[in-house]
Amino acid sequence: MAGLISPYAAFELVERIKNETRLPVNLHTHSTGGMAMASCLKACEAGADMVDSAISPFSGGTSQPPTESLVEALRDTDHDTGYDMEVLVSLKKYFKKILEKYSSFYSEKSFMTDTEVFLHQIPGGMLSNLVSQLKQVNKLELYDTVMEEVPRVRKDLGYPPLVTPTSQIVGTQAVMNVVSGERYKMIINEAKEYVKGMYGRPPGEISDEIKEKILGKNWKDLIVEDRPGALIPKRLKETKEEAEEKGLIKKEEDVITYALYLDVAEKFLKGIPPTQGEKKEEAIAKYRARIEDKIYEVELLK
Numbered sequence: 001m002a003g004l005i006s007p008y009a010a011f012e013l014v015e016r017i018k019n020e021t022r023l024p025v026n027l028h029t030h031s032t033g034g035m036a037m038a039s040c041l042k043a044c045e046a047g048a049d050m051v052d053s054a055i056s057p058f059s060g061g062t063s064q065p066p067t068e069s070l071v072e073a074l075r076d077t078d079h080d081t082g083y084d085m086e087v088l089v090s091l092k093k094y095f096k097k098i099l100e101k102y103s104s105f106y107s108e109k110s111f112m113t114d115t116e117v118f119l120h121q122i123p124g125g126m127l128s129n130l131v132s133q134l135k136q137v138n139k140l141e142l143y144d145t146v147m148e149e150v151p152r153v154r155k156d157l158g159y160p161p162l163v164t165p166t167s168q169i170v171g172t173q174a175v176m177n178v179v180s181g182e183r184y185k186m187i188i189n190e191a192k193e194y195v196k197g198m199y200g201r202p203p204g205e206i207s208d209e210i211k212e213k214i215l216g217k218n219w220k221d222l223i224v225e226d227r228p229g230a231l232i233p234k235r236l237k238e239t240k241e242e243a244e245e246k247g248l249i250k251k252e253e254d255v256i257t258y259a260l261y262l263d264v265a266e267k268f269l270k271g272i273p274p275t276q277g278e279k280k281e282e283a284i285a286k287y288r289a290r291i292e293d294k295i296y297e298v299e300l301l302k
Contacts, residue, residue, distance in 0.1 A: 001030060002033075002117055002121050002123040002124065002162070003029050003030035003034075003035060003124065004029075004033065004035075005027075006035055006039060007038040007039045007041070008042065009039075010029075010039040010042050010043045011042040011045060011046045012046075013046075014027065014043045014046035014047060014048045018046065024049040024050070025043075025047070025049050026048065026049060026051070026052065027039065027051045028052040029052075029064070030061075030062055030063060030064060030124040031059065031060050031063060031065050031113070032114055032117045032124050033113065033114065033117045033118055034113040034115065036064065036065040037069065040065055040070060041073060041074070044074060045079075052064050053070050055068070055091055056092050057092060057096045058095060060111050061109075061110050061111035061112050061114070062111070062125070063111070067088060068085065068092065072085065107128070107131045107132070107140075109131050109140075110124075114127070116147065120150060120151055122150060122162060122171075123162055123163065125164065126162060126171050129168060129171060130146055130147075130150075130171050130174075130175060133171075133172065133175050134175065134179075137179060142179065145178050146174050146178050149177050150171060150174045153174045154170050155204075156210045157169075157170060157191070157194060157195070157210070158205055158206045159202070159204040160194070160202060165190070166199065169188070169190045169191055169194055172188050173187070173188055183213075184210075184213045184214060187213075187214050192215060195215055195219075196215065197223055197224035197225070197228060198224060198228045198231075200228060211223075235259075236255070240255045243255060243258040248266060248269040248270065250269075254269055257269065
């Protein structure tokens with residue numbers, strides 16, 4: 001996800017998997033460090049069945065390599081996709097207009113090649129999320145400082161893997177440390193739960209000093225030694241009955257939605273907009289979205 005797989009590592013990995021198993025192989029890598037295109041081509045040479053790409057307006061940087069470029073690079077080879085470039089270009093033009101509609105969410109940083117990824121190893125989704133968080137608080141100028149803080153927070157938390165959800169915990173806490181001007185002055189709840197042990201045992205050690213900063217002086221009483229899942233009460237049956245009494249269940253998935261998100265899920269399953277009853281903000285754009293068999297009116301607020 002950080003785009004760290006090199007072309008020759010991709011070739012060796014795919015070749016070994018194909019030689020040892022009958023499994024289909026799909027290479028998914030991001031373009032953050034600029035190696036993705038070359039890595040995808042070498043993976044194809046080694047026998048990969050699939051490689052992931054993105055149509056060009058949404059490609060590059062923390063996204064995947066461009067579909068059109070990969071198709072053209074493989075043309076007239078043993079790995080020719082057979083895709084029609086004229087069709088791909090028409091798709092490109094369509095999605096270019098979509099990108100323009102969401103320009104307020106666009107950040108050039110997310111689409112730039114960042115060779116520092118070879119040092120900080122932060123995956124694309126985490127990078128783009130950090131940019132979004134800093135833009136929300138009008139502190140995008142602190143991006144480089146946050147990049148320096150991320151590995152420090154990761155070390156403090158015992159080197160959690162930089163994949164969801166722990167990557168977001170590390171990233172958001174790093175943003176808090178920088179924006180507040182003091183490390184661990186503001187602590188997100190997920191960081192507290194992680195240090196307690198509710199996400200499992202950390203790969204590395206967390207110092208007593210960090211535990212006290214995040215959990216307080218009584219941190220020893222809060223640490224979870226058992227399997228976290230064993231501490232969660234088994235309430236699915238009661239939750240299902242409760243949701244049925246409220247008339248929220250139309251399909252099996254609704255039970256899980258309600259069990260996970262409770263109050264938010266109740267509004268969602270009733271079709272009530274989250275902002276209903278609140279002061280109405282000015283809408284700068286309106287869209288219609290289809291989810292299964294329902295049409296929803298979506299407003300982009302100022």
